[in-house]
Amino acid sequence: MPATPSSENLTLKTIYGETTLEEALLEEHNMLHKLKYWQKREDLLRYLEDHTNDIEATVSHLLALDKTKQCRAERVDLWRHGSFNMCIPIHVTDRRGQQRERFIIRFPLPYKIGEETFPGNADEKLRCEAATYIWIGQTCPDFAPLDKAPWYTRWTEYIRRYFRSLFGHAPLSPYLRGRNPSRLKYGFLLISYIERHDGVMLLETWEDQQHDKAKRTNLFRGLSQIMLSLSRIPLPRIGSFTLDDQGVLSLTNRPLTLRLHELENEGVPTGIARSDTYTSIEPYTLDLLGYHESLLRHRPNSINSRLDCEAQMAVLAGMRAVLPHFIERGLRSGPFQLTLTDFSRANIYVDKDWHIKFIIDLEWACSLPVQMQNSPYWLTNRGVDQLQGDDFTAYKDMHDEFMEAFEEEERLQHIGLPEGVNAPHTRVMRRSWDSGGFFYFHALDTTVGLFNLFWQHIWPRFPHPSKEPEKAFEEAVFPFWSFDAQSVTAAKLKDREEYETKLRTLFKAGVDD
Secondary structure (H helix, E strand, C coil): CCCCCCHHHCEEEECCEEEEHHHHHHCCCCHHHHCCHHHHHHHHHHHHHHCHHHHHHHHHHHCCCCCCEEEEECCHHHCEECCCEEEEEEEEEECCCCEEEEEEEEEECCCCCCCCCCCCHHHHHHHHHHHHHHHCCCCCCCEEEHHHCCHHHHHHHHHHHHHHHHCCCCCECCEEECCCCCCCCCCCEEEECCCCCCCEEHHHHHHHHCCCHHHHHHHHHHHHHHHHHHHCCCECCEEEEEECCCCEEEEEECCCCHHHHHHHHCCCCCCCCCCCCECCHHHHHHHHHHHHHHHHHHCCCCCCCHHHHHHHHHHHHHHHHHHHHHCCHHHCCCCEEEECCCCCHHHEEECCCCCEEEECCCCCCEEEEHHHCCCCHHHHCCCHHHCCHHHHHHHHHHHHHHHHHHHHHHHHHCCCCCCCCCCHHHHHHHHHHHHCHHHHHHHHHCCCCHHHHHHHHHHHHCCCCCCCHHHHHHHHHHHHHCCCHHHHHHHHHHHHHHHHHHHHHHHHHHHHC
16 A cells, blocks of 8 residues: 655645645745636636637737738747736738737736736736836737727727817827727737847846846946936826726826735735825825735734734834834925836846846836835845845945946936936935835835844834843734734634644645545
């Protein structure tokens, strides 16, 4: 008889391979939820494969292709499953089968963005990204440009827009909502395909070439140019651009970052409604802290023990208490600027010398306070909550190098600025670094690193006379997290116990099957 594996060695499928029960129990995210992803991915793949003809017909319609050209979807094994999207390459060929153009049709993953628990999230994501593309002057797949519409449609639309303007209505974007000839049940974006001769993902060359100073300088200046270009038009509030059904673009959606959809995907209410925008920084940062507190309450495995629960409560209460120290009074009501919050190496395409050629995936771009702008956290290949000791020193050196490039670019926009006087944007960013605001705002943005960032970079700025200051702080402060801190702690211990029981049962059932 074969030996029965111990429970800790049982394995189940994930979308990235397999995981053991022991690994799942150590995972900070809700694994009862994540272990369902692989089957949902298979279901989505099957649906899209069955509707390949519909996809091809829809793209042909949106591109207004004539009878001399046709669309062909790439074979399934070359489809790309990203963190939040399923990407299908589309070939446009002529009658002889010669390729003329390539596109990518991107479907949001409903099981990764909270569509099941918070219906409408997929539509929100698509509208915000489409609106952002339009706002920065690029194309939008859901709304066809007027010059691709038939002449009679253009004429009718121009008349409609004239009368909207005449009566003082909000102007429409230069796009029309196209009639969809297919029966696809999922929304999508259609974007251009980036060929390798046009640009290569920075992630592909970063490991081998990150120590090349000349290439880093090109990269840092390119990133700075993009940030400064987006900052030239001040925005009136914190939020995200969106499009309504009439094609009107407005800054009226909540500031949509990936954290909101990640949490809502697990069933954690964020408390930030889709229509919520902010005209000052304090309410926004308090709402960010609010979804961290909601995570503690609603994620079944959010705590490991009573002491861990009390420590998390104390840190969240501490984050609220020290907030005023990281907000400049003169900047509390702006300026706000469009910010690419997913500025990762996978979304940056460069040439061989690391001049930036393309930036992709604008789905999480939103208008944020200037105080939240800073250098990318990945410059030394460490997580933002791993920057201690030598790792912190290495990152500080890279941060300083980035800021030098940033200031040079900003000075080009402020001719005549006296030598030794920091340019305005540079000045705010340097103050944020010096005050610790860099780490405070990063802590707000991460659901797994806030606790570490507080102890590593925020707590040390407030000296404590106690011999065991951390312990004294946790014991004294955690009751101030909420009126019901004690009862929540008891409930979370029970949640943790039930979570582990369900997880063990799930693994046992999976192996038996």
